[in-house]
Amino acid sequence: MSLSExxxxxxxxxxxxxxxxxxxxxxxxxxxxxxxFADLLAPSHYTTQDLTARFRPPAFMTGxxxxxxxxxxxxxxxxxxxxxxxxxxxxLIATFGTLLGAVVGTTIGLLAGRFRGIFxxxxxxxxxxxxxxxxxxxxxALLAFFGNNIPLFIVLVSLEGWERYARLARGLSLxxxxxxxxRAVEAFGAGTGRVVFRHLLPNIAASLVVQATLNFPAxxxxxxxxxxxxxxxxxxxxxxxxxxxxGRRYLLxxxxxxxxxxxxxxxxxxxxxxxxxxxxxxLDPTVDKDH
Amino acid sequence: MMISSLKxxxxxxxxxxxxxxxxVTLVFVILRxxxxxxxxxxxxxxxxxxxxxxxxxxxxxxxxxxxxxxxIGRVAHGDLGKSFVSDRPTTELVIEAMPKxxxxxxxxxxLATLIGLSLGIAAALRHGTTVDRSLMAAAVLGYSMPIFFLxxxxxxxxxxxxxxxxxxxxxxxxxxxxPMVTLALPLAGRVARFARTATLExxxxxxxxxxxxxxxxxxxxxxxxxLPNAMVPLxxxxxxxxxxxxxxxxxxxxxxxxxxxxRLLVDSVGMRDLPVVQGVILMITLVIILSxxxxxxxxxxxxxxxxxxxxxxxxG
Amino acid sequence: xxAPLLVAQNIARSYEMNRGxxxxxxxxxxxxxxxxSVDRNETLGIVGESGSGKSxxxxxxxxxxxxxxxxxxxxxxxxxxxxxxEWKTQRTRMQMIYQDPLGALDRRLTxxxxxxxxxxxxxxxxxxxxxxxxxxxxxxxxxxxxxGRRYPHELSGGQRQRVVLARAxxxxxxxxxxxxxxxxxxxxxxxxxxxxxSDLQAELGLxxxxxxxxxxxxxxxxxxxxxxxxxxxxEEGDADDLFARPVHPYTRALVSxxxxxxxxxxxxxxxxxxxxxxxxxxxxxxxxxxxxxAIARCSVEMPSLVDLGGGRKxxxxxxxxxxxxxPPIARAAExxxxxxxxxEGIA
Numbered sequence: 001m002s003l004s005e006x007x008x009x010x011x012x013x014x015x016x017x018x019x020x021x022x023x024x025x026x027x028x029x030x031x032x033x034x035x036x037f038a039d040l041l042a043p044s045h046y047t048t049q050d051l052t053a054r055f056r057p058p059a060f061m062t063g064x065x066x067x068x069x070x071x072x073x074x075x076x077x078x079x080x081x082x083x084x085x086x087x088x089x090x091x092l093i094a095t096f097g098t099l100l101g102a103v104v105g106t107t108i109g110l111l112a113g114r115f116r117g118i119f120x121x122x123x124x125x126x127x128x129x130x131x132x133x134x135x136x137x138x139x140x141a142l143l144a145f146f147g148n149n150i151p152l153f154i155v156l157v158s159l160e161g162w163e164r165y166a167r168l169a170r171g172l173s174l175x176x177x178x179x180x181x182x183r184a185v186e187a188f189g190a191g192t193g194r195v196v197f198r199h200l201l202p203n204i205a206a207s208l209v210v211q212a213t214l215n216f217p218a219x220x221x222x223x224x225x226x227x228x229x230x231x232x233x234x235x236x237x238x239x240x241x242x243x244x245x246x247g248r249r250y251l252l253x254x255x256x257x258x259x260x261x262x263x264x265x266x267x268x269x270x271x272x273x274x275x276x277x278x279x280x281x282x283l284d285p286t287v288d289k290d291h
Numbered sequence: 292m293m294i295s296s297l298k299x300x301x302x303x304x305x306x307x308x309x310x311x312x313x314x315v316t317l318v319f320v321i322l323r324x325x326x327x328x329x330x331x332x333x334x335x336x337x338x339x340x341x342x343x344x345x346x347x348x349x350x351x352x353x354x355x356x357x358x359x360x361x362x363i364g365r366v367a368h369g370d371l372g373k374s375f376v377s378d379r380p381t382t383e384l385v386i387e388a389m390p391k392x393x394x395x396x397x398x399x400x401x402l403a404t405l406i407g408l409s410l411g412i413a414a415a416l417r418h419g420t421t422v423d424r425s426l427m428a429a430a431v432l433g434y435s436m437p438i439f440f441l442x443x444x445x446x447x448x449x450x451x452x453x454x455x456x457x458x459x460x461x462x463x464x465x466x467x468x469x470p471m472v473t474l475a476l477p478l479a480g481r482v483a484r485f486a487r488t489a490t491l492e493x494x495x496x497x498x499x500x501x502x503x504x505x506x507x508x509x510x511x512x513x514x515x516x517x518l519p520n521a522m523v524p525l526x527x528x529x530x531x532x533x534x535x536x537x538x539x540x541x542x543x544x545x546x547x548x549x550x551x552x553x554r555l556l557v558d559s560v561g562m563r564d565l566p567v568v569q570g571v572i573l574m575i576t577l578v579i580i581l582s583x584x585x586x587x588x589x590x591x592x593x594x595x596x597x598x599x600x601x602x603x604x605x606x607g
Numbered sequence: 608x609x610a611p612l613l614v615a616q617n618i619a620r621s622y623e624m625n626r627g628x629x630x631x632x633x634x635x636x637x638x639x640x641x642x643x644s645v646d647r648n649e650t651l652g653i654v655g656e657s658g659s660g661k662s663x664x665x666x667x668x669x670x671x672x673x674x675x676x677x678x679x680x681x682x683x684x685x686x687x688x689x690x691x692x693e694w695k696t697q698r699t700r701m702q703m704i705y706q707d708p709l710g711a712l713d714r715r716l717t718x719x720x721x722x723x724x725x726x727x728x729x730x731x732x733x734x735x736x737x738x739x740x741x742x743x744x745x746x747x748x749x750x751x752x753x754x755g756r757r758y759p760h761e762l763s764g765g766q767r768q769r770v771v772l773a774r775a776x777x778x779x780x781x782x783x784x785x786x787x788x789x790x791x792x793x794x795x796x797x798x799x800x801x802x803x804x805s806d807l808q809a810e811l812g813l814x815x816x817x818x819x820x821x822x823x824x825x826x827x828x829x830x831x832x833x834x835x836x837x838x839x840x841x842e843e844g845d846a847d848d849l850f851a852r853p854v855h856p857y858t859r860a861l862v863s864x865x866x867x868x869x870x871x872x873x874x875x876x877x878x879x880x881x882x883x884x885x886x887x888x889x890x891x892x893x894x895x896x897x898x899x900x901a902i903a904r905c906s907v908e909m910p911s912l913v914d915l916g917g918g919r920k921x922x923x924x925x926x927x928x929x930x931x932x933x934p935p936i937a938r939a940a941e942x943x944x945x946x947x948x949x950x951e952g953i954a
Contacts, residue, residue, distance in 0.1 A: 128310040129317065132580045134534040136541060137556075137572050141321055144560035144568055180711040184771075187671055188725040188778075189698030202715045221437055225542050228439045229557055241439070248443055248546070252451050259447070262440035270435040 021278045024271035031268055034084055035091040042081040043069070046238050050076035055254045073243075073257045074250055083261055086238045090227075090265075093150070093239070094220040097157030101219070102212050105162035109169025110196060114177065123170065127163045135159035135222060143231045153223075153232060160222045161215040168211055172204040206283055213276035217269035224265050240265045300588055307584045312363075314576045318569055319362050323355065366573065372566035376559075381570035384555060389574065391461060392551035395544070396536050398467065399474035400529070406475070407482025414483065415490035426483065433480025438539050442473040442546040459548035470547040474539050478532065485528050489521040496520075523593055530586035533579055610683060611644035612814045613668060613782055618642075618677035620663050635885050637663040638838045640677075642912075647781065650808055650815040652829030652846065654822055654861065658883050660838035661818045665784045668816060669701050670694065681782070699729050699778035704804075706787040708767035712759040719755030722774045729778060744773040748803060765796035769803065776807070783808070784816040789824060801828055822861050826850060831918070834858050837883045837893040840912060844919040854921040856898045892924070900925055 014022035034041055056072040057063050058079070070079040112123035139156040146152055176182055177200070185195055226232035227241030235242070240261045247258030337345075346352050353361075365371070371381035414426040449469060450458035457466050494500075541553035548554065552571050559567035620638040638660040645651045645668075655661040666672045668679060670686040679686045681701065687693035705711035712721055719741050726737045742752045748769040759767055768788060775783060785804065789797040805828050808815045819825045825832060826846055833843040834857065842855040853859040860878045880897035889896050895905035904924050912922040 125309070125313060128306065129313050131534060131583065132310050132576050133314050133317065133572070134538045134575075134579070136538040137575055138317075138321075140541070140556060140560055141318070141568055141572055144563065145321070145565070180705045180707060181713045183671075184703070184705060184711045184774075185713075185724065187669065187698060187703050188728050189695035190724070190728050191695075194728065198716075199713050203713070217435065224437060225439060225538075229542065229545055231557070231560060244439060244443065248446075251443065251447055255447055258443050262437070262443060265437050266435065266440055269437065270432065273431060273435050 018278070021275060024275045024278075027267055027271045028275065031087060031091060035088040038084045038088040042078075042084040043067075044078045044081045046077065046082045046085040047236050048077060048081070050078075052076065055250070057254070058256050058260075061256075070260055071254070071256045073247065074254070079256065079260055082238055082243060083240070083264055086240045086243055086261060087264065089233055089237060089239045090220060090223055090241070093154055093157055093223050093233075094216060096154045097160070097223065098212055098216050098219050099158075100154060101158035101160060101162040101215070102165050102208060104158065105165025106169040106208060108162075109166035109171075110173050110200070112166070113170040113173030114192065114196065114200075120170075123166055127166065130159070130163045135161075136225065139222065139226055140229075140231060143226065148231070148234050150233075153226075156226075157219055157223050160219045164215060165208060165211055168207060169204065172207060173200055176200055176203055210276065210280045210283055213272065213279055216276070217272045220265065220269055220272075300591070303584060303587055307580050311576065311580055314580075315363060315366055315573065316359075318572055319359055323358070371570040371573070374559075374564055374567050376562050376564045376567075381566045384567055385552065385570045385574050388550060388552045388555045388571075391549060392537075392540050392544070392553060395467065395470055395474065395549060395551060396540055399471045399478065399539075400532075400536060402471060402475040403478035403482055406479040408486045410479070411483040411486025412490050414487045415494065418491060423487075427487065430480040430483040434477045434484070436477055436480075438473060438477060438542050439546060441476060442469070442543060445469050445473055446546070461549055466547075466549075470543045470549050473546070474536065474543045477539075478536065481532070482528075485525070486521070489524050493520050523590060526586055526590055526593070530583050533582045537575055537579065611646045612682055613643075613645040613816075614680045615641060615643045615664075615668055615674075616678045616680075618664075618667055618674040618679060620660070620667050620672060621675050633886070636838055636888065637885055638667065638674075641835075641838075641840055642677075643668070643833060643840070643843075645782070645814045645816060647814050648809075648812045649831065650805075650817055650829045652825035652832040653816060653818045653835060654820065654825050654832060655835035656820055656882055658837070658885050659835040660885070661820075661835050662786050663838075664835070665703070665786050665816060665818050669703055669782075669784050670697065671703070696729070699725065699731070700780050701782040701784070702775035702778070702780040704768075704771055704775055704783065704785040704788045707791045708764065708771045709759055711771050712767060714759055716758075717755065718757055718759065718762070718770050722755070722770065722777060725774065725777045731778065740777060741773075744777055745770075747776070747807070748773045763796075764792045765800060768792060768796075768800050772800075772804070772807070776811070779811075780813070782814045782816070784818070786818045787820070788817070790819065790821060797824065798827075804828060822864075834861065837885060837888055839893065839922065840920070841894065841923070842919075842921045843912070844917075848917065848919065852919075854915065854919065854926050855894075855923045856900050856925075857894050858921075892922075 012019055017025070050072065053068065053072050054074055054076040056065065056068050056076070058071040059066050059069050061071075068078050068080070070083065072078055073082070108119075108123050108126065111119040135156070138159055142152070142156055182195060182199055185199055223232060224239065224241030224244070227239040228245040230242075230245055233239035233242050235246075243261040244258045244265075247254070247256075247261070250257050343352075351358070369382050371385070373380055374384055377384070410426050410430070414423045417423045446458045446469065449456040456469050457463065458469060460466055537553075540551060541556060543549065544551045544553035545557050552574060556568065556571040558564075559571065618638060618641050619636065621634050621636045623634055641660075641664055643651065643664075653661045653664060663672070667674050670679065670681070670689065673689055681697070687697060712718075719738075722741045722744060723737045726732060726740060731737070732740065741755055745752055745755055750766060750769055750773070754762065754766065754770070759770070762770065772788075788804065789800050792800060801824055804815070804817075807813070808828075815828075817825060817828050829846045831844065832846050832849050833840050834849075834855065835841065836857050842849065842853070842858045849858065850862055853862045864878070878897055883893065889906070891904075891906040891908055892898070892901070892910050895901040898905065902924065908924070910922045910924045910926075912920050913926060914920050915926060
């Protein structure tokens with residue numbers, strides 16, 4: 001150990017984590033908590049209008065009052081309550097979208113990696129298509145003509161990044177399959193189901209989880225972008241993107257309607273990105289070998 | 292070597308064409324699966340004979356495979372039908388909007404590259420210092436920022452409060468500044484991060500260490516030796532980014548009322564203008580496929596060691 | 608005597624080496640024209656350097672890879688198509704031991720779960736019986752039942768290989784193929800594991816194929832030995848006899864490089880030249896570039912494996928002459944034919 005390493009003070013840790021990461025996790029847990037208990041936490045319902053209290057500024061500004069902590073919008077709806085419910089919608093859609101994308105992508109990647117041949121060609125073509133036709137455009141086209149509903153929206157949001165799971169799962173399954181522990185199980189006459197679900201998947205799961213964490217922000221951004229453009233979640237429903245989209249018309253006299261939900265989106269994607277980077281560096285499965 | 296390179300390029304082109312065909316097919320399937328366009332597009336009070344006329348005009352009365360083949364044939368001839376709303380040919384509308392999007396996208400790309408490369412190289416040169424950490428923190432902030440939120444903040448600051456820049460339209464050269472910066476900043480964050488990694492990697496290579504040991508000043512060494520070496524990964528990086536930039540233009544054009552493809556797309560979707568939506572999406576696809584093809588061929592020309600076979604070798 | 612349990616007739620195995628999309632794929636011949644048989648109650652050793660095709664031979668014998676030519680029969684019947692139901696059932700009767708026991712075990716499952724897996728796959732016994740079988744097997748390989756609750760990385764190298772062995776024995780196989788089973792282990796552990804394998808083989812009446820590059824280890828455990836060079840068998844014979852009277856120049860070189868303790872080494876033969884590369888196979892006898900005795904004919908004509916009598920076969924143009932002009936160490940060995948188990952103290 002060199003002298004300089006000894007003299008450097010031990011870095012600050014909170015629950016064994018770097019402060020920034022601890023902060024990110026705190027924010028993410030808070031977001032999840034709020035999303036789950038939205039009904040209990042919101043001061044009022046997100047559709048409750050109060051036309052006598054339109055464009056009320058947040059409490060910390062002159063003219064703001066504590067009954068609407070973060071002010072009100074053009075219909076006099078409480079911004080705080082709307083953010084709380086919007087958070088629930090956005091997190092719900094992004095979570096299910098990420099899960100669906102991960103499952104579909106991983107399945108395609110595993111099929112390509114395990115059976116090669118036609119599955120490989122198929123996976124390659126799908127990946128090429130995804131590259132040539134970004135998910136935002138597919139989503140816009142489909143939303144325009146299928147109309148709008150939450151299940152379809154989740155499917156569309158899941159398009160974001162499925163090919164990354166596919167590529168990862170394919171590469172990992174190719175390398176793992178040449179490992180003796182897989183060959184040994186196959187030499188016992190194990191079927192594909194056992195090999196894949198009992199051995200292959202658990203051994204590559206860590207990498208896929210890291211990928212999902214890194215992908216989550218992009219999924220949130222796709223959801224909020226679509227809703228912002230008015231193509232995603234439709235009123236009277238609410239989502240963070242939709243709030244921004246509605247609020248941008250009143251920027252001049254009521255900036256908080258758009259800016260406050262924007263800050264929430266920004267902090268959430270930022271926290272998730274930082275946490276994902278940290279997780280990748282610390283859980284990197286490529287160095288996680290016992291040898 | 293020469294012949295095999297040509298063959299590889301030929302294969303790459305063929306693969307692009309297959310992808311294009313699949314995308315065209317996908318667009319066809321998506322839009323047909325949405326239901327009978329005459330039901331979707333015509334107002335409910337349309338009389339049945341008008342509806343039938345519309346169906347015949349569009350070939351919707353024919354079997355689906357005939358429709359498909361005719362669709363492919365029309366697309367190949369650049370005929371995407373007439374806009375339902377403005378009654379002008381789709382191709383005309385798309386080609387009109389195209390230069391605006393290219394202008395916005397390219398200027399944002401150039402701006403992002405300039406900012407990103409300088410900051411990334413600066414961070415790498417001061418590796419491990421506070422400067423490095425602050426620059427990288429800024430980069431993370433940059434690429435975590437949702438484009439629409441950034442656009443709104445810029446409008447608030449520069450158009451509404453300072454009142455020095457216009458926030459919508461494209462009538463003067465000043466109009467491009469806000470949309471360009473909005474599109475460029477998140478991209479600059481990713482470029483900076485990428486440039487830092489690439490520079491650090493190149494700086495670790497023996498020839499750079501030798502050059503530095505000879506007492507050459509760092510920056511010229513980096514620029515002369517490292518940049519050419521970092522060109523190939525940078526090119527690959529741009530290949531991936533093209534789709535992200537184009538997705539970004541949809542949002543940015545919509546915020547700043549910039550009359551490009553993205554705005555045309557969002558407006559057409561709003562008015563259920565099927566032919567125009569098809570046209571824009573196919574044009575976007577064509578742009579992405581061509582740019583990726585261009586990137587791959589350029590890559591093979593810059594770095595002959597890396598054969599095109601790598602780009603052909605499966606999904607991985 | 609009944610027919611041998613495992614018979615391989617003129618098997619070959621080649622691989623396509625893909626060198627990019629537009630370049631012509633080249634074929635690498637890993638194994639050619641190998642004929643072997645293994646009896647119940649017998650251990651056949653296969654010796655060779657890396658690239659000799661010995662591991663590939665092992666996998667083809669076990670039916671894990673199809674031969675590109677020739678046939679393998681097990682218990683009088685040809686091996687079924689890989690992946691078929693019959694093939695799966697047959698897996699209970701033939702098993703494999705791997706070089707790296709840690710690599711052969713799933714890091715995320717406990718030892719007992721993995722040992723029970725072959726029984727689970729083939730639905731042998733009730734769950735309780737499977738558990739009992741696991742403890743019984745652990746005892747048989749000299750491990751305590753407590754080891755079953757641990758994960759592979761919590762065990763020592765020797766313990767892991769015992770676990771792999773116990774797992775392979777769980778379905779009471781008739782044939783065991785061991786591919787370099789001890790070369791990843793500490794030298795101090797090697798002898799223990801080899802002895803364990805030897806004991807279990809005798810006790811259970813297994814047919815065993817023991818593949819190794821280490822002639823000393825092979826000698827310690829094998830009844831018969833086949834020497835492979837670049838995908839072909841160059842010499843085959845009874846273990847002690849082969850050591851005493853190596854006929855093929857390659858075998859002679861190997862034997863002289865693996866001295867027997869307590870015996871004086873005379874005329875040690877050093878192998879010169881490049882190690883064998885299956886992608887660049889020399890003409891004629893593949894060994895001729897490294898052979899000290901090579902004559903002109905060796906570089907042109909490939910010698911066939913000729914039966915020299917007494918269970919000995921060799922593929923060398925000089926085989927007749929060589930067996931008459933026996934090297935000194937061989938003569939010495941003839942006088943004191945080593946009894947089985949003589950070398951147990953080596954490691």
